[in-house]
Amino acid sequence: MSSVPPTKTWWKSKKTVKVTRSYPTFPSLTAWEEFRGLLRVDGEPNPGVGLGVEEGLLCQKVHSPEFNLFPDSVVFESNFVQVKRSRNWIDIYKASYTMALGVTSSVPCLPLPNILLMASVKWHQGQSQTWNRPSIAPNIILKRILPLKFVELQVCDRLQRILRLRTVTEKIYYLKLHPNHPECVFHFWTRLVQILQKGLSITTKDPNILVTHCLVPKNCCNPSGDAKLVQKKLQVSHPSESLIQLMAKGESEALSQIFADLHQQNQFSFRSSKKLETNKDSSGKGGHEEDSIPCTRDLRWRDSFMYGEWERENPSGPQPLSLLSTLAASTRPQLAPPIG
Amino acid sequence: IFSLNIYILFYLPGVGKSCLLLQFTDKRFQPVHDLTIGVEFGARMITIDGKQIKLQIWDTAGQESFRSITRSYYRGAAGALLVYDITRRDTFNHLTTWLEDARQHSNSNMVIMLIGNKSDLESRREVKKEEGEAFAREHGLIFMETSAKTASNVEEAFINTAKEIYEKIQEGVFDINNEANGIKIGPQHAATNATHACNQGGQQAGGGCC
Numbered sequence: 001m002s003s004v005p006p007t008k009t010w011w012k013s014k015k016t017v018k019v020t021r022s023y024p025t026f027p028s029l030t031a032w033e034e035f036r037g038l039l040r041v042d043g044e045p046n047p048g049v050g051l052g053v054e055e056g057l058l059c060q061k062v063h064s065p066e067f068n069l070f071p072d073s074v075v076f077e078s079n080f081v082q083v084k085r086s087r088n089w090i091d092i093y094k095a096s097y098t099m100a101l102g103v104t105s106s107v108p109c110l111p112l113p114n115i116l117l118m119a120s121v122k123w124h125q126g127q128s129q130t131w132n133r134p135s136i137a138p139n140i141i142l143k144r145i146l147p148l149k150f151v152e153l154q155v156c157d158r159l160q161r162i163l164r165l166r167t168v169t170e171k172i173y174y175l176k177l178h179p180n181h182p183e184c185v186f187h188f189w190t191r192l193v194q195i196l197q198k199g200l201s202i203t204t205k206d207p208n209i210l211v212t213h214c215l216v217p218k219n220c221c222n223p224s225g226d227a228k229l230v231q232k233k234l235q236v237s238h239p240s241e242s243l244i245q246l247m248a249k250g251e252s253e254a255l256s257q258i259f260a261d262l263h264q265q266n267q268f269s270f271r272s273s274k275k276l277e278t279n280k281d282s283s284g285k286g287g288h289e290e291d292s293i294p295c296t297r298d299l300r301w302r303d304s305f306m307y308g309e310w311e312r313e314n315p316s317g318p319q320p321l322s323l324l325s326t327l328a329a330s331t332r333p334q335l336a337p338p339i340g
Numbered sequence: 341i342f343s344l345n346i347y348i349l350f351y352l353p354g355v356g357k358s359c360l361l362l363q364f365t366d367k368r369f370q371p372v373h374d375l376t377i378g379v380e381f382g383a384r385m386i387t388i389d390g391k392q393i394k395l396q397i398w399d400t401a402g403q404e405s406f407r408s409i410t411r412s413y414y415r416g417a418a419g420a421l422l423v424y425d426i427t428r429r430d431t432f433n434h435l436t437t438w439l440e441d442a443r444q445h446s447n448s449n450m451v452i453m454l455i456g457n458k459s460d461l462e463s464r465r466e467v468k469k470e471e472g473e474a475f476a477r478e479h480g481l482i483f484m485e486t487s488a489k490t491a492s493n494v495e496e497a498f499i500n501t502a503k504e505i506y507e508k509i510q511e512g513v514f515d516i517n518n519e520a521n522g523i524k525i526g527p528q529h530a531a532t533n534a535t536h537a538c539n540q541g542g543q544q545a546g547g548g549c550c
Contacts, residue, residue, distance in 0.1 A: 066343060066396065068416060116378075146378040169374045 053078055053185055058100040058119050061140040069145070070104050070115065076192070077102030078185055079121060080163070080175035089160055089176060097122060098178060100140065101165075103148065103192065111200060116146040153193050161186045163193075343394045344505055344523055346498070347420040355425040356457040359488035361399045364498050369489050376401045386499055388506050395502055414446040418514065418523050419501045423455040424472075426485065427464040432456075432471070439479060449513050451504045453482040455497055460487040
């Protein structure tokens with residue numbers, strides 16, 4: 001990889017600079033090392049913009065007067081195609097429909113993103129889907145804003161560049177990075193997944209403080225092992241633990257509420273549909289409804305969700321944030337093992 | 341084209357906020373809906389007084405953990421639908437607290453409509469219509485009972501809220517040049533997005549601009 005000659009980047013091409021700076025397309029980069037050579041230098045264009053992962057269509061939409069959301073926060077975004085599992089991955093929607101996925105922060109000084117943005121993108125017929133600032137704007141329809149703490153993001157299929165997104169309400173999306181994005185963009189998402197799971201170098205290294213970002217644990221259906229471990233660790237007296245526990249209390253309560261809500265909604269849905277079910281005489285339906293919201297039978301795993309300073313919504317002091325530079329700060333991508 | 345931000349608010353799940361939104365934007369009823377986490381958005385074009393108005397609707401989660409975020413954007417709402425469930429007394433009992441919360445964090449001119457949803461479930465009614473009317477009268481709210489299931493009064497709830505906002509705009513109560521009020525006079529190109537949003541909601545799009 002290191003022997004690959006430096007790529008002639010889109011902004012170094014004098015003849016095309018005007019065009020590409022106004023309407024940059026994704027450069028055809030295929031290796032992380034190549035991107036490393038593109039890191040921003042003062043006075044040069046932001047490579048994130050050139051790659052379409054910063055100041056993109058979703059960012060523009062969210063920051064527009066229509067929404068005016070998180071105006072001071074950077075948005076890291078990419079286009080995805082929603083796919084479903086079969087023998088091979090199959091696109092769910094037609095080619096003109098893509099999904100924009102982005103992360104940002106409710107407060108710009110947070111060291112890590114805490115908001116997930118989801119939007120549908122309807123491209124005009126025949127329009128190149130790689131353009132960052134197209135002459136004819138595609139229709140961007142903001143669909144959802146989710147707190148990242150209620151979302152699990154995983155690399156599902158590295159070769160196919162597919163992410164698996166699961167919400168705490170058990171809604172699962174398989175999202176394939178748009179083919180026009182260069183490989184390094186998927187590395188960024190992989191790195192983001194790692195950061196969300198493990199934190200950054202600036203976050204705590206105290207092994208007694210469990211920093212688990214995601215509220216949807218991998219072992220949710222088998223909580224006995226790790227839950228015990230967590231409880232055991234929590235018994236160890238440590239001043240910072242008390243602080244973290246206090247900080248986590250609010251989240252724990254929020255979780256309790258959510259799952260109480262889920263149960264309540266389940267019961268309510270069940271009650272509402274009871275008559276219908278009786279008519280259908282479908283035995284075991286109630287059990288199926290319970291199954292539709294996993295992790296609700298045994299809620300002990302919730303106790304394992306402890307949060308560090310980096311997850312607070314209002315940190316005590318300003319901290320640096322540039323999502324792209326944070327992602328690029330890694331020496332090289334350490335790809336998480338695929339789960340699918 | 342005016343763009344109005346309207347929030348659907350409530351602090352307990354299962355009262356039918358998302359179903360109201362779906363009925364209004366897509367004209368369909370989905371009996372079981374995923375619990376809203378964060379904010380979900382819907383949009384539809386309507387016409388008031390010959391003016392094309394895009395309603396941008398924010399379906400907000402009731403969870404306290406996310407409320408700190410949504411609260412900060414209440415000020416950007418021109419109107420809100422405060423929804424309770426007529427078959428659940430508990431959803432009505434705390435309205436005063438939640439109304440105070442909404443008012444405290446919102447634009448003082450925000451139009452609030454009180455909605456008693458699930459009016460089709462008359463046999464299970466726990467909150468009388470008169471109680472809802474009295475609460476609304478006491479707190480200066482507009483009031484309606486709706487059914488997201490039968491679509492009864494759903495159109496009216498959103499459109500009447502928009503009309504009330506529109507009247508305030510006409511009266512000069514809202515400063516339409518201040519987008520922080522949740523009102524935006526869109527540029528010509530806004531029609532493209534609005535039309536799409538409208539089509540997505542199964543509605544006929546109007547191409548004109550006020």
